[in-house]
Amino acid sequence: MKILVVEDEEALRQVIVQSLKKERYVVECASTFREASDKINEYDYDCIVLDIMLPGGSGLTLLGELKALRKKSGVIIVSAKDSIDDKVAGLDLGADDYLTKPFHLTELNARVKSVIRRKQQNGEQHLSLANITIYPDRHAVTINGEALSVNRKEFDILYYFISNPNRLISKATLAESVWGDYIDQADSFDFIYSQVKNLRKKLKSAGAIPEIKAVYGFGYKMTCED
Amino acid sequence: MKLIRHTLRSLFVPVLVIFTVWGWVFYLMVLHEVEDETDDTLENYKEIIIRSALADSTMLEDHVDIMSRYYIREVAGEEAKPDKDEFFDSTVYIEIEKEYEPVRVLRTYFMTADNRFYELTIAISTLEKEDMIETTVWSMLVLYILLIGCVLLVIHLGFRRSLKPLYTLLDRLKNFQVGKTNAPLVNPTRIDEFKILNEAVEESFHRSSDLYNRQKQFVENAAHELQTPLAICLNKLELMSENPDCTEAQLQEMAELHRTLSDIIRLNKTLLLLTRIENNQFPDTREINLNQLVRHMTEDFSEIYESKALDLQIREEGTLLCTMNESLASTLVANLLKNAYVHNYEGGSIEISITATGLVIANTDSDKPLDVSLLFSRFARQSKHHESTGLGLAIVKSIADLYSIRIDYRYESGMHKFMLFFQK
Structure with a gap:
């Protein structure tokens, strides 16, 4: 899988690249409009992480270019501008997702994975980790092919873990990804704790190989020792 | 008290006193004049009687008729x-009428x-004379009342006319809202004081805007500028x-970090959201079914x-529809629901009731009533809950203001x- 990161802020570009490389993607980057435009014209990417405000032009123009070239790359816009107009304009121009800075790396990971998954046209779209398979479109989970019943929140949490195997996920990130921006209270951490505990119990009794481990003080990690 | 009432009242007392004194003096003068006239008549009469008495001694006897009478009596030298x-x-005493009548009397002496x-x-x-005085007094009274009425009316009209620019300015002051587009002031006047006032008001409005x-x-x-550095910090820390x-x-x-x-980051996002609401950057609106949203x-x-073992009860007595931005509607409801949760105690309850015109969200809390004046201001936390940003209700307020939803606590x-009251 090949990913292009278009971001002018060097430090941010570096961490994004580093994080994506951990997922074993081939990652390239561009820091200006020109550079990005050249790369888009020359190569094919599975996913492009695109900043809107770039030296030399707008990311939205690049999006138009991409469409004109009939490239099949998935595009995730990352912007400091959290305005609905930009979001709508970006999505109208064919972007697949929109993330507002600052975002969690695990969130970007999940989005990238989801975009790539959606671009694959073959068969039912699913995400697997060892013997766990989840079907995001119908909110279903199977372990060793057997259905596991989970509630909506548990599904969201599991989906997040599966998207970020072996990555450390903070409680705050988890709470945010599952609840959206509305929950910003430390109280919700207790809730996350109990949900994860339930989920862990369910996975274990169903014989799932991956395991959710608590990382003291920080959050959780789904490890898969096979 | 209105300025015009105050002015009229303070003018009314002196006008009343002056007019009363003036009326009294006038009455006395008229009275004096009438008496003078009577006395003059008596004197004239006297001259005529004496002259005719001196000329003709048969006239030296009493004469009585209704209008006038005279008595002549010889006296010692x-x-x-x-x-x-x-x-x-x-x-x-008049025998015909069998009653006493007032008379003016002149007593004099003469020598034949x-x-x-x-x-x-x-x-x-x-x-x-009595008749005349009565008529005079009555007409004076009528004139007096009429005059006072006219004076007050003229003052009233003059006041209204000359102070019209003041009222235009007052209207302006009352309707001016910082941060909203306000129509330019149209207040033509030839009066210097008002011109100065106009300029001062416009200047200060302009400055505050x-x-x-x-x-x-x-x-x-x-x-905005903080977003990228914050993203770098967060992501580096995560890595x-x-x-x-x-x-x-x-x-x-x-x-911890x-x-x-x-x-x-959340605080920053919330501040951005607040400015965006105030800048009216949520133009897309559609009809939102609040019942559905709340559910x-x-x-x-x-x-x-x-x-938190909270007991939630929703009472729907009507369908509440409001044309607003979808994400703002969600933010509004979510913030209120969150508020009801955060400031609640273990095992407390939350009651939501929806009618066709309003939404009420109530929650139990061991705390005392909140200070309403601080309730919707930014960062004015009134509780021990350190987790809240202190901006939740400020957001609720600015969304409510944007859509003219009245909010009450x-x-x-x-x-x-x-309580939210939606305008129909």
């Missing part, structure tokens, strides 16, 4: 006081050619925490509510009640 006219008021002294007493009825806009711009820019060499103690420190950083959101929150039987 020493008793007579020639050249001394004595005027006085008296009454006379044969050196005999006579006392002449002339009395004329003053009935006419300018200040407000710059401040808003600053907050927005600052929040760092995944480093397998990290010790548990380091991880814990990082977790991560949480604080997340708080800053949907409470469902989302249900597990969280359960973790009440503390009733141990419950905080937040």
